[in-house]
Amino acid sequence: MTAFPYFIEVDAGLKAATQMMERHGIRHLPVKDGDQLIGVVSDRDIKRAKRELHVSDIVVRETYIVNLTERLDSVLLHLAQRHIGCALVVKEGRLAGIFTTTDACRVFGEYLRSLFPTEPGDDVA
Numbered sequence: 001m002t003a004f005p006y007f008i009e010v011d012a013g014l015k016a017a018t019q020m021m022e023r024h025g026i027r028h029l030p031v032k033d034g035d036q037l038i039g040v041v042s043d044r045d046i047k048r049a050k051r052e053l054h055v056s057d058i059v060v061r062e063t064y065i066v067n068l069t070e071r072l073d074s075v076l077l078h079l080a081q082r083h084i085g086c087a088l089v090v091k092e093g094r095l096a097g098i099f100t101t102t103d104a105c106r107v108f109g110e111y112l113r114s115l116f117p118t119e120p121g122d123d124v125a
Contacts, residue, residue: 001089001097007032010056014046016086017055021046027102030095031059037095039063042085063088068096076104 005029008017016099021029027043039059064084066075068091075087079101089097 001099002010002026002105003097005030005035005095005098007022007095008041008055009033010038010054012051012055014055014058016048018043028098028100030088030098031055032095035094037065037088037090039064040086040088040098065090066099067091072105075099079104 003112004036005018006026008020010031017029021027021043029041031039033038033039037062040063041055045058045060064082066085066089066090067123070089075080078084079087086098086100087100088095095120
């Protein structure tokens with residue numbers, strides 16, 4: 001999970017969202033309306049937009065939002081079953097982080113590596 005992720009206001013332009021995502025090397029950007037978390041935009045959503053729009057025009061409002069205490073297995077299964085790219089993580093109703101499928105792959109890869117460490121010379125061509 002990326003703690004305290006960057007976010008953008010719903011009335012911002014897509015150009016500002018694109019610049020923020022490029023500057024920070026991210027593909028999902030939580031969207032807020034004041035203090036309220038209302039959704040997420042992805043780099044794919046922005047690339048599909050044909051003209052200069054605002055974040056409010058493409059924000060996905062049916063966003064998967066989970067509490068910080070939610071079990072990881074439940075989050076992973078929900079992401080996989082619904083083909084969702086990220087979960088917005090909240091603590092006491094406030095944005096605390098974002099957990100993406102890339103985070104899931106990294107965590108699982110590290111877990112597998114801890115179970116099955118490679119020996120020097122075990123590299124596969």
